[in-house]
Amino acid sequence: MNLRMGAALAALAGLFVSAYLWLYKLGVIGTLACGTGGCETVQLSPQSRFMGVEVAAIGFAGYALLLLLTMASLQPRYANSTRLLMVIALLGGGAVLFTLYLKYLELFVIHAICRWCVGSAVLIGVFFTLIMLELRRVRRQQT
Amino acid sequence: MAEPSPMKRFYALFAVIAAAGVGFLLWQMNKSSTPAVPVKVTVQPADTAGFRGYVLGSDSAPVEIIEYADYQCPACQQFATVEWSYVRDRLVTPGRVRWVFKDFPLQQHPWARLAAHSAACASDQGKFWEYADAVFATQPDWSASRDAGKIFRAQAEKVGLNAAAWDQCMSALKFAGRIQASAEEGLKAGVGSTPSFVIGGRIYAGVLPYDKIKALVDSLSPAP
Numbered sequence: 345m346n347l348r349m350g351a352a353l354a355a356l357a358g359l360f361v362s363a364y365l366w367l368y369k370l371g372v373i374g375t376l377a378c379g380t381g382g383c384e385t386v387q388l389s390p391q392s393r394f395m396g397v398e399v400a401a402i403g404f405a406g407y408a409l410l411l412l413l414t415m416a417s418l419q420p421r422y423a424n425s426t427r428l429l430m431v432i433a434l435l436g437g438g439a440v441l442f443t444l445y446l447k448y449l450e451l452f453v454i455h456a457i458c459r460w461c462v463g464s465a466v467l468i469g470v471f472f473t474l475i476m477l478e479l480r481r482v483r484r485q486q487t
Numbered sequence: 488m489a490e491p492s493p494m495k496r497f498y499a500l501f502a503v504i505a506a507a508g509v510g511f512l513l514w515q516m517n518k519s520s521t522p523a524v525p526v527k528v529t530v531q532p533a534d535t536a537g538f539r540g541y542v543l544g545s546d547s548a549p550v551e552i553i554e555y556a557d558y559q560c561p562a563c564q565q566f567a568t569v570e571w572s573y574v575r576d577r578l579v580t581p582g583r584v585r586w587v588f589k590d591f592p593l594q595q596h597p598w599a600r601l602a603a604h605s606a607a608c609a610s611d612q613g614k615f616w617e618y619a620d621a622v623f624a625t626q627p628d629w630s631a632s633r634d635a636g637k638i639f640r641a642q643a644e645k646v647g648l649n650a651a652a653w654d655q656c657m658s659a660l661k662f663a664g665r666i667q668a669s670a671e672e673g674l675k676a677g678v679g680s681t682p683s684f685v686i687g688g689r690i691y692a693g694v695l696p697y698d699k700i701k702a703l704v705d706s707l708s709p710a711p
Contacts, residue, residue: 349497353504360508364515370658373515388660389529418494454529 347478348417351432351471355411358467361460362403369398378459385456391449399446403464406439410471424486429479436472443468524600524663530671534664541606541615543575544585549708552584552700553685555591555673558602558622559630560681566694567623573697584704588619590669591681598635600666605639607662608653609646617646 367373368387376383386392392399413432422428443465450457540553556563578584590607592599602622609618621642622629629635636657643653656662673683677690684691686700687707695703 345493345497345500349493352497353500356501356504357508360504360512363508364512367512367516372658377515384523385528388663390531418497 347474347481348414351474351478352411352414352418354467354471354474355407355414358464358471359404359407359411361464361467362400362407365400365460365464366398366404369400376460382456383458383460386450386454386458386461389454389456391446391454402442406435406442410435410439414475424482426479426482426486429475429482433472433475433479436468436475439468440472524604524660524666526594526600526667528660528663528667530664530668534662535668538665540587540589540669541610541619542585542587543616544579545582546585548579548582548585550584550687550704551587552704553587553589555589555676555678555681555683555685557591557593557596557599557681558606558619559596559599559626560593561626562694563682564623564626566682567620570694570697570700571620574700577697578701578704583708583710588615589673590666591673591678591683592666592670593681598629598632600663601635602629602639603666604657604660604662605636605643605653607665608656609643609648611656611661612648612652614646614648618642618648621646 364373365376365383365387368376369392376387378384387400394402410432413428413435416422417425417428417432446461447465450461554566556567558564574584574586579586590603592603606615606619606622609615622639625638625642629638632638640650640653640657644650676685678692680692682692682694684695684700686703691703
């Protein structure tokens with residue numbers, strides 16, 4: 345298994361985490377398996393929407409896009425291409441920044457921690473780290 | 488035997504994670520359709536804007552009685568099913584009393600908040616009192632139930648609510664903040680048990696029989 349494959353698996357796991365939270369917001373899932381109650385506090389807070397859109401839905405769309413692009417980068421013709429990796433890294437970096445903003449809201453505005461959101465933050469962190477390592481590897485190979 | 492290629496191993500792991508994810512989501516979706524009404528909800532100003540309880544009776548009634556109640560509390564059920572109809576027909580309807588019902592769900596009652604939310608969603612369709620009466624009347628049926636939500640929904644249909652709109656209201660937990668605000672207000676007012684009645688600025692805890700309520704109302708505003 346290589347770094348891109350690891351990143352794709354992280355994005356896949358993140359896709360399911362965000363799908364779970366989104367389904368909760370849609371009312372399809374009755375209760376969140378959270379334990380602390382913090383998940384519901386976060387999910388029902390005004391900060392659970394960003395510019396009128398559910399944060400969970402944004403996460404789902406973001407992970408789906410990252411997964412699609414990372415799967416595409418596994419094709420042999422993109423093996424030595426840095427262009428696609430750059431696009432993925434930029435999107436992944438944006439996702440990390442957005443996640444940091446959400447963590448700030450949880451800690452300092454909502455004053456509650458959602459375990460599933462923490463899980464998602466770890467997954468996007470792993471994804472971004474693996475993509476950056478892969479980008480560095482390909483660049484080194486080219487020079 | 489040859490080692491499986493990295494790509495094959497990747498796809499195998501991908502399939503395992505995908506299957507586990509889909510399985511988990513399906514399990515969660517089928518677990519229960521009943522939403523949990525959270526306790527630790529952040530109360531927003533919009534949750535209580537323009538709302539001061541479920542009010543029945545004339546604005547010009549000389550006496551206001553505030554009832555803090557929990558739908559799962561047996562004493563509240565006793566008051567609702569035995570005393571309330573007398574109070575409503577003999578004091579509220581003639582214009583002597585304005586009745587204000589406020590939620591005070593107790594922690595030890597697992598369905599209390601859900602019941603309060605169900606009634607709040609009924610009030611959204613203008614049928615709070617009919618629905619609240621039905622929920623109290625059926626308390627023995629749902630109190631020990633594993634999925635009271637189904638019974639609350641059946642009651643919603645029975646009192647003629649628009650079931651789709653009620654479902655949507657329930658799923659969105661539209662009134663979770665308002666219920667919490669009401670409970671916090673009760674605590675601040677000094678309520679410690681249910682039912683509790685605020686009459687003439689004093690708190691009366693426990694079931695008040697109609698005669699006692701009438702006597703208190705008479706003392707505050709003599710009957711014409």
